[in-house]
Amino acid sequence: MLVDQNLSNFSDLSFRTALVLYVISLFLSLFYYVRIQAVIDARRALKAAVPAAGQSGGVLLEERPSNLQENAEKAEATANKIGGMLQSLLWIGIAVHVVAIVLRGLSAHRFPFGNLYEYVLMVTAGVMIVSSIALQRKEWRTLWPWILVPVLALMFFGGTKLYAESAPVVPALRSYWLPVHVTVVSLGAAIGLFSGLSSLLSILRSWQPKGKEHGFIGGIVKPLPTATKLDTLAYRTAVITLPTLGLGIVLGAIWAEAAWGRYWGWDPKETVSFATWVLYAAYLHARATPSMRKAAPWINIVAMATMVFNLFFINMVVSGLHSYAGLN
Numbered sequence: 001m002l003v004d005q006n007l008s009n010f011s012d013l014s015f016r017t018a019l020v021l022y023v024i025s026l027f028l029s030l031f032y033y034v035r036i037q038a039v040i041d042a043r044r045a046l047k048a049a050v051p052a053a054g055q056s057g058g059v060l061l062e063e064r065p066s067n068l069q070e071n072a073e074k075a076e077a078t079a080n081k082i083g084g085m086l087q088s089l090l091w092i093g094i095a096v097h098v099v100a101i102v103l104r105g106l107s108a109h110r111f112p113f114g115n116l117y118e119y120v121l122m123v124t125a126g127v128m129i130v131s132s133i134a135l136q137r138k139e140w141r142t143l144w145p146w147i148l149v150p151v152l153a154l155m156f157f158g159g160t161k162l163y164a165e166s167a168p169v170v171p172a173l174r175s176y177w178l179p180v181h182v183t184v185v186s187l188g189a190a191i192g193l194f195s196g197l198s199s200l201l202s203i204l205r206s207w208q209p210k211g212k213e214h215g216f217i218g219g220i221v222k223p224l225p226t227a228t229k230l231d232t233l234a235y236r237t238a239v240i241t242l243p244t245l246g247l248g249i250v251l252g253a254i255w256a257e258a259a260w261g262r263y264w265g266w267d268p269k270e271t272v273s274f275a276t277w278v279l280y281a282a283y284l285h286a287r288a289t290p291s292m293r294k295a296a297p298w299i300n301i302v303a304m305a306t307m308v309f310n311l312f313f314i315n316m317v318v319s320g321l322h323s324y325a326g327l328n
Contacts, residue, residue: 003107003108003165003166003167003168004106004107004108004109005107005166006107007103007104007106007107007166008103008104008107008108008165008166010103011099011100011101011103011104011107011166012100014096014097014099014100014103015097015100015121015155015159016159017096017100018093018094018096018097018100018155019152019155019156019159021089021092021093021096022090022093022128022148022151022152022155023152024089025086025089025090025093025144025148026144026145026148026149026152028082028085028086028089029086029141029144029145029148030145031082032079032082032083032086032141032142032144033142033145033223035075035078035079035082036079036141036142036223037219037222037223038075038079039072039075039076039079040222040223042072042075043072044211046069046072080138083138083141086141086144087132087141090128090132090144091132093128094125094128094129094132097121097124097125097128098125100121101118101121101122101125104118104121104166107166108166108167108168108169109168110168110169111178111179111182113169113178113179113182113183113186114164114167114168114169114170115162115164116158116162116164116311117158117159117162117163117164118164119182119186119311120154120155120157120158120162120311121155121158122182122183122186123154123186123189123190123193123311124151124154124155124158124190125190126186126187126189126190126191127147127151127190127193127194128151129190130190130191130194130237131143131144131147131194134194134233134237139225139229140225140233142223142224142225143197143198143201143224143225146197146201147194147197150193150197175255175258175259177251177254177255177258177259178255180251181248181251181252181255184244184247184248184251185245185248185249185252185273187244187248188241188244188245188247188248189245189307189311191237191238191240191241191244192237192238192241192245192276192280192303192304192307193304193307193308194237195233195234195235195237195238195241195300195304196234196300196301196303196304196305196307197304198230198231198233198234198237199230199231199234199296199297199298199300199301199304200297200301200304201221201224201230202227202228202230202231202234202297203227203297203298203301204217204221204224205221205224205225205226205227205230206227208221208222209226209227210226210227231296231297234297234300235284235287238280238283238284238287238300239284241280242277242280242281242284245273245276245277245280246277248273249270249273249274249277252270252273256270269310272306272309272310273310275306276303276306276307276310279299279302279303279306280300280303282299282303283296283299283300283303286299
């Protein structure tokens with residue numbers, strides 16, 4: 001079946017537009033991050049000034065907390081406006097991102113899961129959707145710079161080094177199992193990446209506890225939620241990641257039996273995917289075991305790194321039955 005080149009071009013244009021919108025969102029999120037730092041500093045200054053004013057009883061010190069309160073409220077109001085603009089812009093970017101995926105599929109009259117470029121397109125869209133749903137509350141908005149940077153890096157790499165022209169899929173992928181298997185796996189990967197990033201930030205925050213930040217790194221992590229909240233966020237999303245990836249692996253095994261006559265063959269992709277699933281299971285076990293709880297975030301980070309290794313190295317370097325990157 002012929003490829004609709006116009007739809008393919010519009011898909012590429014939508015992808016680039018989404019990339020630009022995310023870049024603008026990154027700068028806006030950084031501005032929001034700085035404003036939240038100012039809000040925190042103003043609140044801490046007010047907290048320190050109120051006892052001093054109460055003890056002194058002097059006129060000058062009595063007026064100072066009032067001024068600090070006003071400054072803190074103004075800074076918070078400004079930050080909330082920026083945060084609202086950020087959320088709106090991100091949803092617009094996500095909508096354009098999804099349009100790029102849909103047009104890519106329509107252009108080739110198939111589901112857009114035929115090569116590594118399209119898979120990266122799907123995973124990054126999944127990360128953005130999962131993040132936007134999970135970070136609705138104001139206290140979570142400071143996580144956006146930490147999420148947008150790796151997402152933009154993945155999209156830039158996918159759009160430059162991994163890009164493949166819209167075309168029919170190779171014969172081995174012409175199966176109704178393709179959209180089912182890849183959709184579930186990409187969703188699991190998106191949630192897993194979000195969970196791993198949350199664990200990474202929880203470790204960073206545990207080194208710089210809230211209210212006890214110090215040095216350059218302390219100033220950077222100051223706007224982040226507490227380590228406990230970040231760890232809880234990582235755990236709750238990992239709880240979804242484990243069964244989702246497990247289901248994806250099972251669906252892949254069923255497809256493998258239909259395509260190759262066996263459910264499992266320890267192909268490099270299968271092996272690393274199973275190792276990733278085991279690591280997420282180990283993370284949840286460690287998280288629920290008091291003696292291993294401190295090591296749990298590190299296991300989650302290793303699971304995320306293994307997933308990224310599976311996404312790039314196994315697809316691009318190692319030869320196997322799953323070598324459908326579309327780079328040749």
